[in-house]
Amino acid sequence: MIPTITAFEQSPDNGLGLARDMPVRWALEEVGQSYDVKLVSFAELKAPDHLALHPFGQIPTYQEDGLTLFESGAIVLHVAQSRAGLLPENAHARSRAIMWMFSALNTIEPVVWDYDIAPLLEGDKPWHAERMIMLEGRLRTRLASLSGRLGADDWLDGAFSAGDLMMVSVLRRLQGSGLLEEFPNLAAYMQRGEARPAFKRAFDAQWAVFSARSS
Amino acid sequence: MIPTITAFEQSPDNGLGLARDMPVRWALEEVGQSYDVKLVSFAELKAPDHLALHPFGQIPTYQEDGLTLFESGAIVLHVAQSRAGLLPENAHARSRAIMWMFSALNTIEPVVWDYDIAPLLEGDKPWHAERMIMLEGRLRTRLASLSGRLGADDWLDGAFSAGDLMMVSVLRRLQGSGLLEEFPNLAAYMQRGEARPAFKRAFDAQWAVFSARSS
Numbered sequence: 120m121i122p123t124i125t126a127f128e129q130s131p132d133n134g135l136g137l138a139r140d141m142p143v144r145w146a147l148e149e150v151g152q153s154y155d156v157k158l159v160s161f162a163e164l165k166a167p168d169h170l171a172l173h174p175f176g177q178i179p180t181y182q183e184d185g186l187t188l189f190e191s192g193a194i195v196l197h198v199a200q201s202r203a204g205l206l207p208e209n210a211h212a213r214s215r216a217i218m219w220m221f222s223a224l225n226t227i228e229p230v231v232w233d234y235d236i237a238p239l240l241e242g243d244k245p246w247h248a249e250r251m252i253m254l255e256g257r258l259r260t261r262l263a264s265l266s267g268r269l270g271a272d273d274w275l276d277g278a279f280s281a282g283d284l285m286m287v288s289v290l291r292r293l294q295g296s297g298l299l300e301e302f303p304n305l306a307a308y309m310q311r312g313e314a315r316p317a318f319k320r321a322f323d324a325q326w327a328v329f330s331a332r333s334s
Numbered sequence: 335m336i337p338t339i340t341a342f343e344q345s346p347d348n349g350l351g352l353a354r355d356m357p358v359r360w361a362l363e364e365v366g367q368s369y370d371v372k373l374v375s376f377a378e379l380k381a382p383d384h385l386a387l388h389p390f391g392q393i394p395t396y397q398e399d400g401l402t403l404f405e406s407g408a409i410v411l412h413v414a415q416s417r418a419g420l421l422p423e424n425a426h427a428r429s430r431a432i433m434w435m436f437s438a439l440n441t442i443e444p445v446v447w448d449y450d451i452a453p454l455l456e457g458d459k460p461w462h463a464e465r466m467i468m469l470e471g472r473l474r475t476r477l478a479s480l481s482g483r484l485g486a487d488d489w490l491d492g493a494f495s496a497g498d499l500m501m502v503s504v505l506r507r508l509q510g511s512g513l514l515e516e517f518p519n520l521a522a523y524m525q526r527g528e529a530r531p532a533f534k535r536a537f538d539a540q541w542a543v544f545s546a547r548s549s
Contacts (some may be wrong), residue, residue, distance in 0.1 A: 174483035175441055175476065186426040192440055193433035211401040218408035224436065225392055225407055229444040240468065246461040253455065261390065268389035 122183035124194075126328065128158040129243045134329030135294075139191040140179040142288040146195040146281065148317035150202035158328065167221055190284065192224045199281040203308070206281055219275045219282025227265065228289045230258045235292050258298065262317050266302040273311060287312030337398035339409075340387070343373040348414045349544030350509075351537045354406040357503040359539055361410040361496065363532035364486065365417035373543065374388050407439045407500065414496040421496055423435040434490045434497025442480065443504045450507050473513065488526060499537040502527030 124147075126140035140156075147154045163169055164176045172180040173189040180187060181194040188194050196217065199205035206213050234254040241247050265286075269275060274283045290309045293299045299306045312318060339362075341355035355371075362369045378384055379391045387395040388404040396403040396412070403409050411432065414420035421428050441481050449469040480501075484490060489498045505524045508514045514521045527533060 131434065149439050169481075175437075176477045188429060188433050189435040190440060192436040196432060196436075197340070197429045207434060214401060214403060214408070214412045218403050218405050221405040221407040221411075221439065222390075225405060225439045225443070229447065233448065236403045241465075244461065244464070246459065249459075250456075267385075272431060297395070 121155060121159055122147070122181055123155040124182075125157050125159050125169070125180045126325065127177045127178055128160045128163075128328075129327070129331060129332055131250055134326050134333075135291075136325045137292055137302050138178065138325070141183065141321060142191050142284060142323055143179045143194045143198070144321035145284055145288070145318050146198045146205060148320045149284065149315075150198060150204040152198065152202060156324075156328075190205070191214060192220055195281055195285060196220060207278065212277060215276045216280035216282040219280070220285045223285035223289045227261055227286065230254070230261050231289055234296075234298075235257045244301065255298070259301070262298065262302050262305060266305050269304050269308060271304065273308075279312075283308075287318075307313065335399055336370060337362070337396055338370040338372055338386070339397075340372050340374050340393045341540065342393055342394045343375045343378075343458075343543075344547055345544060349541050349548075350506075351540050352507055353393065353540070355535060356540055357406050357499060358394045358396065358409045358413070359536035360499055360503070360533050361420060363412060363535045364530075367413065367417060367540075371539075373545075379459070382489040387496045402507065407435055410496055410500060411435060420499065422493065427492060431495035431497040438497065438500035438504045442476055443468070444503065445476050446504055446507050449473045449513075470513070474516070475518040477513065477517050477520060481520050484519050484523055486519065488523075494527075494530070497516045498523075498527060524543070 124140060124143055126144075127138055129131075129140045132138055132324065140234075144154075159178060161171060164178070169180075170176055172182070172187055175189070177189070179191055179194060180189050181197070182188075186197075188197055195205075206216050234251075234257075237247065237250060237254055241250065244250075274280065275286060276282065288307050290299060290305060291313070294309075339355060339358055341359075342353055345353045352416065359369075374384060374393060379388075379393070384395075385391055387397070387402055390404070394404070394406055394409060396409040401412075403412055410420075423440055437459050449466075449472075452462065452465060452469055484509070489495065490501060491497065502524050505514060505520060506528070509524075514524065528537075
């Protein structure tokens with residue numbers, strides 16, 4: 120039985136692949152697992168059927184053999200722990216790869232998200248510019264630390280792992296901000312992730328959803 | 335060899351046990367693993383020795399048998415996956431318990447954190463009150479969803495797990511805000527977590543650090 124995930128019927132990102140189904144699609148492609156997609160409208164997200172799968176009324180969800188998961192990080196980790204290809208065999212290296220998943224989602228993403236979403240939430244407020252300076256400073260501090268740790272390496276800890284998949288997914292939200300370019304090794308790291316064949320297949324699949332709706 | 339964790343020499347939380355060493359201490363107590371603690375000053379957090387362990391210059395870190403981890407979520411998961419007591423045996427239930435860890439850290443904590451930290455970061459700004467209304471609304475929406483899913487159950491998915499440990503740890507940051515009391519089942523859930531003997535041992539251990547410094 121192949122897993123079924125949910126994704127936005129009409130993603131607000133205009134086909135950029137920034138919604139949270141993207142890391143899940145990417146992980147499934149990396150391990151060579153085919154999957155079905157159920158598209159969900161914004162109205163359906165808050166309907167009882169979907170809330171039974173995802174109490175916060177969001178995407179993605181993951182269903183397989185009687186297991187239902189939500190949270191993109193948890194789904195990627197489940198895929199990585201149940202199939203070969205996204206986590207090292209060595210136990211210590213495996214724990215460190217998982218550490219980078221948490222780091223992406225709990226240390227980097229919150230500051231990326233606040234920075235990215237502020238123009239939408241409060242762009243019309245007279246204090247928006249003042250807030251953006253604070254948010255940008257906070258984000259730049261974290262990116263500088265991440266850049267320092269990555270150094271000249273290709274990936275965060277040896278071979279490409281679920282940790283890199285999650286970190287690249289989070290950094291992609293900064294595309295177009297100019298901030299990533301202040302840290303050339305992080306910009307190159309993100310591009311290295313996006314150049315992976317599995318990433319491209321995942322990107323194309325979500326793009327197909329977008330272009331079918333807009334044509 | 336028993337693991338060594340790092341914690342603040344002087345926690346900014348005045349002994350409330352809100353710093354991120356607390357869920358790690360709690361997890362170690364739940365599985366019956368003794369541990370050493372290295373206290374770190376604020377100056378030492380940003381020194382090369384500590385940055386080699388934790389690139390973002392924070393606590394906690396975890397060292398054991400040549401493995402170094404940072405990120406409280408990753409450390410708790412490592413402890414839970416390498417010892418019995420914090421994850422169910424059944425594979426599906428295990429994936430769901432880990433899902434709740436990600437949910438605590440990636441869906442609940444960011445909105446809790448923004449709400450909690452705003453008075454410190456921008457309490458002196460003329461637009462602070464306006465922002466707090468937005469932050470409180472966003473947080474209340476998430477808490478309502480969580481409360482709906484918990485319902486009348488004791489824990490989020492069957493027996494107490496690392497998912498509950500992480501969720502209770504995140505909710506504790508709302509103590510005193512009055513917000514948790516709007517959702518009596520969440521307030522009771524948090525208290526149920528705090529009543530666990532392992533929680534109390536962890537709390538007392540961090541309290542001892544605080545009281546030794548303040549006496």
